[in-house]
Amino acid sequence: NQKVIGQIEVCYSFDQLPATDQIFLPEESNLLFSIAVKLGNFISKEEKKSAFQASEEKYKDLIENISDVIYTTDNHGNITFISPSIVRLLGYSPEEIIGKNFSNFTGETNEHLKKRFQEIKDKSELQSEYQILSVTGEPYWMRFSSKALIIEGQFVGVK
Secondary structure, eight states: OOOOOOOOOOOOOGGGSOSSSOOSOHHHHHHHHHHHHHHHHHHHHHHHHHHHHHHHHHHHHHHHHOSSOOEEEETTSBEEEEOTTHHHHHSOOHHHHTTSBTHHHHOOOHHHHHHHHHHHHHHSEEEEEEEEEOTTSOEEEEEEEEEEEEETTEEEEEO
């Protein structure tokens, strides 16, 4: 992309300088250019990797410390992700919930859940309330704001 991100410096002692105006042979120039391109690509890749890691850490920190619960399900209602804030709200660890069906925590039937998923799929977004059971079995009413998770035009779950 022709962006300059550094330079290569080649040093000769004065007694080794060639007598011509051309300091490098064409092969040497090609080799130096090739090395410079490879170094530039490596540096650029490392900068992108570093920026990605910083961004990843920022959003990981946000997800882990937000007071709301963030979740995703597949198109069958199986929970594929849930934020750690679920521990503070209901006492479950994310590991206890991921892989289980949403209906396991609501007492809703699979038919009701299918209807809700169809509504989300049709409207793209839906707010609803569910009574969720905590780890101790206590019921809590919670409001959900859910959006359809669409990948390549296909409904694949809820977020």
